[in-house]
Amino acid sequence: MDRRNTIQRALVLAAVKELGSHATADEVYAEIARKHPGIGRGTVYRNLSLLAGIGQIAKVEMPDGPDRYDHILDRHYHARCISCGRLFDVDMDVIPDLEKNIRDTRGFIFAGHDIFFKGTCRECKK
Amino acid sequence: MDRRNTIQRALVLAAVKELGSHATADEVYAEIARKHPGIGRGTVYRNLSLLAGIGQIAKVEMPDGPDRYDHILDRHYHARCISCGRLFDVDMDVIPDLEKNIRDTRGFIFAGHDIFFKGTCRECKK
DNA sequence: ATTTATGCAAACTATTTGCATTGCC
DNA sequence: GGCAATGCAAATAGTTTGCATAAAT
DSSP states (O other): OOOOOOHHHHHHHHHHHHHOSSEEHHHHHHHHHHHOTTOOHHHHHHHHHHHHHTTSEEEEOOSSSSOEEEEOSSOOOEEEETTTOOEEEOOSOOOTTGGGGOSOOTTOEEEEEEEEEEEEOHHHHO | OOOOOOHHHHHHHHHHHHHOSSEEHHHHHHHHHHHOTTOOHHHHHHHHHHHHHTTSEEEEOOSSSSOEEEEOSOOOOEEEETTTOOEEEOOSOOOTTGGGGOSOOTTOEEEEEEEEEEEEOHHHHO
């Protein structure tokens, strides 16, 4: 089961880097399709998933709406505006040992966590 | 726009309480349908949404899979087993002032947060 | 009588999958 | 040439919505 270097794979990786933080699969697809209209949605999804699997990009599963893909720079938390729905990066250190606050783990081995904030963004506040 | 007391609404509320923590819309539907096969899925969704809106139950939007509904007892965080996919309640105090750790809020008014842990449950560990 | 709410089906969003074909290695 | 990967369409999961009808007030 060896991996092959296809142009589509390279395009997906390039688009995620190009789009910066938290792009959706559809945004990645649209970005690539501008110059390569032939690409299939399935191919984009398959490659996003593969690239996330081998750690080339990070998949962020959102509590609502589509999953997001980040070109990995640093781990960070996200905030969603409940008014306009837009997603923001949160300027806060990740808490690596948050799992230590758990009293009874019931045999669960914790492997990580995500925090999602919600609120109202500056523009929607008025 | 006043609200009416329908049997369906009462049944949805009762089923959420009955099923305890983190029931999905489909589980609520199935539970009610056992005794009232006539109920519509749309009605269940509409009532879950309405009841959550007026604070009678709590909606927990999951990063993956269907949304969950809790009969409100106390706020708590959740953990998902990456092997079997099951959802667990986490035995840990909520951090009410977690938002204070954020450096630059960029004008965002924070209204709350959710934490989702992931890992491997006791059964899947072996 | 009014008008909210229901049941049903169709629509919708996000994603996955089956399959014949293409094209890396 | 073999088999991973593609493009396409159909399938799936979860949820929302339009509409005629029913029923709460």
